[in-house]
């Protein structure tokens with residue numbers, strides 16, 4: 081079942097459902113090497129979402145700004161490798177949504193515990209906005225907010241559940257989006273958390 085949420089944005093419901101157990105086990109392995117941490121924004125606020133990365137590049141924020149880098153600032157080591165299952169899932173989903181040449185080189189892993197949220201923002205730290213972003217939701221459900229190209233555009237809400245995949249390309253690539261505070265709950269496979277993988281092409 082697929083739905084076009086906006087021009088270029090495809091919601092592939094339950095696309096990753098059968099791989100979810102494997103993806104969660106890989107997240108556990110990655111976070112044993114590169115633990116989830118609450119990064120600080122340039123404005124000095126600690127994010128409520130815990131984050132880590134895998135792949136050649138990782139997204140980080142600190143007082144100096146938002147950027148992609150090859151090493152984990154906590155350890156100075158390269159980020160853990162991107163598992164083959166992550167890479168093939170992202171490539172397959174992008175292809176099914178009409179983006180045939182997408183090969184991600186960065187995977188940000190977000191961990192939401194009840195109460196955690198992500199305020200309305202645009203993803204514009206990448207170099208080439210012709211590449212889509214692929215996102216995979218796992219664990220507890222969340223309410224996703226999806227606006228438009230301007231901050232003041234009307235916002236629609238979508239539930240995102242365990243195994244849902246969204247491919248964001250075309251005009252939607254720069255649309256404002258966010259996640260409402262996670263509701264309390266326990267998921268059978270993921271526990272008291274929601275995980276989101278975002279696959280991107282970070283640098284040329």
Ligand code: MD3
Nearest residue numbers: 190203213215248252253255257276278
């Ligand atoms: C729409 N993450 O990491 S995934 C992020 O659920 C982020 O953790 C949210 O926004 C999360 O930047 C939302 C859905 C998503 C990801 C990237 C997008 C939606 C997007 C890029 C452009 C437009």
Ligand code: FE
Nearest residue numbers: 201202203257
């Ligand atoms: Fe985002």
